[in-house]
Amino acid sequence: EAGVAQSPRYKIIEKRQSVAFWCNPISGHATLYWYQQILGQGPKLLIQFQNNGVVDDSQLPKDRFSAERLKGVDSTLKIQPAKLEDSAVYLCASSPLSGNTGELFFGEGSRLTVL
Amino acid sequence: QKEVEQDPGPLSVPEGAIVSLNCTYSNSAFQYFMWYRQYSRKGPELLMYTYSSGNKEDGRFTAQVDKSSKYISLFIRDSQPSDSATYLCAMKRGGADGLTFGKGTHLIIQP
Numbered sequence: 411e412a413g414v415a416q417s418p419r420y421k422i423i424e425k426r427q428s429v430a431f432w433c434n435p436i437s438g439h440a441t442l443y444w445y446q447q448i449l450g451q452g453p454k455l456l457i458q459f460q461n462n463g464v465v466d467d468s469q470l471p472k473d474r475f476s477a478e479r480l481k482g483v484d485s486t487l488k489i490q491p492a493k494l495e496d497s498a499v500y501l502c503a504s505s506p507l508s509g510n511t512g513e514l515f516f517g518e519g520s521r522l523t524v525l
Numbered sequence: 526q527k528e529v530e531q532d533p534g535p536l537s538v539p540e541g542a543i544v545s546l547n548c549t550y551s552n553s554a555f556q557y558f559m560w561y562r563q564y565s566r567k568g569p570e571l572l573m574y575t576y577s578s579g580n581k582e583d584g585r586f587t588a589q590v591d592k593s594s595k596y597i598s599l600f601i602r603d604s605q606p607s608d609s610a611t612y613l614c615a616m617k618r619g620g621a622d623g624l625t626f627g628k629g630t631h632l633i634i635q636p
Binding site for chain 1: 571574615624625
């Protein structure tokens with residue numbers, strides 16, 4: 411079974427530039443998450459989708475971050491304009507359904523450096 | 526006070542030792558408790574999952590949850606160099622909630 415795919419793996423940009431990350435979840439997984447992991451910190455939930463609807467985006471900085479999952483499959487996370495504090499690993503995860511178990515399947519992440 | 530507190534370490538122990546990793550939390554609504562392992566430059570992977578209070582064992586790993594103290598633990602027996610990683614505790618209230626993670630503890634097992 412193929413895992414969660416993310417691209418690009420690494421991205422370096424200057425502040426005020428824009429960047430987009432792509433995620434393809436495990437086939438058949440209805441729930442998709444984007445997490446931000448700053449160096450030395452645990453992952454922080456940015457947004458959670460159930461199929462193509464948003465379940466939770468309370469911690470997404472909506473003035474600069476946006477995310478979509480138009481067909482309920484793959485998803486894109488965009489940052490515009492980027493700030494220095496956005497330097498982090500952006501992890502995508504998926505799960506079969508929005509249920510009570512805690513098993514999220516994570517991708518390897520997209521590492522962003524903002525100069 | 527953060528919702529989930531976890532000592533970031535690093536914690537260094539010799540091979541074969543018993544390792545104890547811990548988290549405390551403040552939100553009494555958390556019902557589901559997990560431990561994830563994260564190797565360098567990889568995504569986290571689920572190690573243990575526990576609902577409510579109690580113990581759960583899986584091979585060399587034991588997870589304990591004490592909801593009255595808001596304290597969870599992960600024990601690793603007969604630790605191996607391959608166990609060297611960052612261990613993240615995570616928890617959720619239930620239903621459609623996303624996970625709230627601790628900072629992670631960086632564990633080093635010395636051969």
